[in-house]
Amino acid sequence: MxxxxxxxxxxxxxxxxxxxxxxxxxxxxxxxxxxxxxxxxxxxxxxxxxxxxxxxxxxxxxxxxxxxxxxxxxxxxxxxxxxxxxxxxxKKQWHTPERLKGRFVLLDRVQDPGNVGTIIRTALAADAAGVVLGSGCADLFNAKVIRATQGALFHLPVYMGDLVTWIEALKESGIPVYGTSLQDATPHDQFHSQEQFALLLGNEGEGVQSHLLDAATENLFIRQNRKAESLNVSVAAGILLFALKS
The missing domain is CATH 3.30.1330.30 (Ribosomal protein L30/S12)
Known part of the structure; x- marks a missing residue:
């Protein structure tokens, strides 16, 4: 050696x-x-x-x-x-598949590397078909992102792309896109489990941009104690992914 x-x-x-x-x-x-x-x-x-x-x-x-x-x-x-x-x-680059099928997670300006990595790890555990990083997200190949994935990075497609384009393509493929918002949204526990869906999660401080929420099929939120602060985005991702797929 x-x-x-x-x-x-x-x-x-x-x-x-x-x-x-x-x-x-x-x-x-x-x-x-x-x-x-x-x-x-x-x-x-x-x-x-x-x-x-x-x-x-x-x-x-x-x-x-x-x-x-x-x-x-x-x-x-x-x-x-x-x-x-x-x-x-x-590095590896994934190209958008011609036919979209399964469960996807779309991230809008999620900047904390630990959150991005943990969401990728959670998405793999929830049998997602892929994660999409929109502009403004932490670099996929940042060391902290990679460590937080715990190896999931090597077993799940992670796409880079324009989220509006992705939302349109998912809806055209018959896959509902659920935005996450505290306003004008439906409690997540009112949704039935589904084989296919896309979950749209936003920036840690500002949430999902309004134009993306407008483009979503429907928006949802997690019921929680009103005295509690809003949930960490990676925690929310885990709750919603498993709730919607179970």
Missing amino acids: KRIESVKNERIKAWKKLHSKKGRDQTGRFLIEGEHLVEEAWKSDWKVETVLTTADDASLFPGECIGVSEAVMKELSETKSPQGIVAVCQ
Whole structure:
């Protein structure tokens, strides 16, 4: 197994640039960290280019494996406590399927990486067909998003696109689109379970934009204690996805 000991190594410096969105966009690559995420990537059809590890043996991972020093691992890690394994992966882009079928989650300007990642993880658990990130959402390949998906990223299509276009296409395919709003909306527990639907969730502070709510088939809300603050968007996503599909 090859080894790299110095943080000044040219490949290490190039990979460190993947910490930024600009670096990821320019190269079409991103980093994942931790044995679980690396294993999930290998089990999927994603392209894992290189595995870097502080362990003496990385024979479990096919392809290029490089041993690195603790200092190099710390340089590449984006966590306070490096887990000793990082992989360089190629980005993947999904194209809108010709025929839309199943359950979808549409995100409007959801900016917190933890929320985006958790919603992707929840969508996979709820057997969704895909998640759509509209403009203004956190970068899919941000390290915090990836960690929050817990590997779901590698097993569920995540599309980037204009939400108005998606809403129109879903409705044309006979799939109802449910916006989420505290005003002019129906309690979610009045809806019957459905095989196909799309759930539209919005920005943490401002909710879903009005023009998107107007385009939705119908808008709903979750009944809750009036003394409580509004629910976290990823919590709301979990409640609604499982309520509508059960």
